[in-house]
Amino acid sequence: MSNASAGNAAAPIFDADALTGQTQGLVTASIAWFHTHWLQILIAVAIGATIVIALHSARRFAGRLAARDPDGRAGWFSIIGRALVRTNNFFILMLSIKLVVGYAGAPDQIGTTVNFLWTIASVFQAAIWVREIVLGAIEHRTQAQNYQGEALLSAMGLIRLLVTFALFAIALVVVLDNLGVNVTGLVAGLGVGGIAIGLAAQGIFADLFAALAIIFDRPFRRGDKVQYDQTLGVIEGIGLKSTRIRSFGGEIRIISNRQLLDKEIQNISNRDHIRVTLTIGVAYETPPDTLERVPQMLREVFEEAGGTVARASFESFGASSLDFVVQFDVPGDDWPTAHATRDKAMVGVIRRFAAEKISIPYPTQTTYTAAPDGTLVMPYAQVQPVQIDRSLAS
Template sequence: MTSTNKAAAAATKTQIDTARVQDQAESLFRSSTLWLQTHWLQILIGIGAGVAIAAALFWLRGFGPRIVARSKTGKGWSAVFGRAVERTHSFFIVMLSAKLVVGYAGAPADVSSTVTFLFTIAAVFQAAIWAREIILGAIEHRTRGEHIGGEALGSAMGLIRLLVSFSVFAIALVVVLDNLGVNVTGLVAGLGVGGIAIGLAAQGIFADLFAALAIIFDRPFRRGDAVTYDSTSGNVEEIGLKSTRIRGIDGELRVISNKNLLDKEIQNNSVRERRRSTFTIGLAYETPPDKLSRFPDMMKEEVEACGMTFVRCGFFQFGASSLDFDLRFDSPSADFMEAYDGRHRVGVAIVRRCNDEGLVIAYPTQVNYTAAPDGRLVDPAPDGPPPRQAAEG
């Protein structure tokens, strides 16, 4: 087909479409005029009922600002619901009222279908507005108790607001076009491809952003909590949009991306009820068995005297140069310094008690034996007391 023929075909199609629209408009006008002439009483009653319904809906919408004003912080669930009610659009209220009364007045098919079409558009976009307000309100409500930097939270909420708005209104547009009879398959496919392209281009940013949202919603830790991951321990100072800052025990500031942090096993020490300490105490092999039997009771007395909670103490193993006992006790709280000081007090008390009881805390030793040519062990010590003791005796 030549360019001239294509242009002619396009012009003909435009004329046909224009004529069809004109015919539909004229048909709607004629049917509406006839309807007004024959059903004027029902129409007046329907208009009155519609006005009453619209007035009631406007009155209900007025409760939205009041609910928000009654909320102390403006970020509770009641405030979220109030803002959603406040965002109810006037066009939706008018079309809802018209939809409810259009059947009563016996409206013709053209008028009824027009009202239904306009109501569908209003309802879909109103649902998108409500969904947007509820989602954003839920996120703000969740972050209310989190001590997140204002700039970081503002940046995150700005990006979240953009993503949520684009998503809900894109879905609303697709629904409206589908109701118009438009084939939305290509549009949905295009949106999907575009979303994939954007996601691949900014996957690092989105990964850290969603990790920050996971921290906010799942709350594995909060600002001020003492956490441990890998071999690092410290207090959480700030949860940002991209990274989390942790102040180490030695005073260093560690910055780790939110995604990498959530990929690790995190131990939150602030939610524990206590801290447990463990000592391995080695006694000399020359310790009498009766003292070995009483040793756990001695440890219990010393632990409780230091204000700690005794858990257990018992013989653990035969060491290379000691008889090892395992002692475990808990601090009354999860505070690190309190547990640290308590561990110190218990350690000093154990040394003092061993000295008082005549117990020897073993240390690595080595004993050498001399063998005779025939293999018999020879005691290198001479018979009788050492020379100095013999002289003194």
């Protein structure tokens, strides 16, 4: 082994002598600075104390603002107030020192130390503020939309963990970068680790982000009546991974949030009317003058039943009838009420057509067969005249 290699191997990782020398230099510079600038230092301390008191007063005011609305329902003022309450004393102290250290003419050693501590305090305090605002916004949205339950608490716990980890990881990288540390390897390691975790739990994260999309985009909420594919029911719960729907048949259908958002969802809770379409046929033997009056008849019958007629018109020439189409609206979103209105109107149509001598035909078909000699066989029995025995009659 060479002497150079031996020297490198023997070099200590942590140089205690260098640290002791820097500390002694800082103390010496501070003593000399105090002797020469004692008046400026006292004034700076007074100004700094005033700034600290003002910042503490502002934090207490933010605490009172947040206390008026502990659940965050009032909006952004309450959310910002809850974030400002999390301002720590170390940040307040470093902010006041940073504002007055230049006035006191501090030496370079003290200025460098203040900048170092200020960087740490400001970056991590910013991370805390951003975390509280993000989480407060999510909680405000979930509470405003009445999303509740154990699943939501679990989702918020996981969201809080992910947001906290991401923001403080970014804050650590920013602090190290400002201190002159090469963070390229650290950033690469965090990126690889994040990719590995994302690939391992991509299904869970996909459903989690879909749940957040439901919360923020609000396609539906608990209690809404929705329809997708062949499922029609009421939303009973929106969980971390899946949504539970109570179908009108009584069973609970469970579908993952990601798959649910990939479908076309019809939210039928807030519609103001139900439109029903009926096709009604009349016989071809109906006189043309009567046919002209049929749309008006249908309109009158359906309006008397409680519907609002959107269209009543001659639609087409059917195989066995002349077809008329009626589209009518029933106020509200209650299907039983719409069905009752439809039934009442259909009975009214039968009564009105009976009064007008209009027949409603039904499809009929007559089948003819042939005998071996080619003659047609009638589909009905040939009726023979009845012979009366006169002798029996007498």
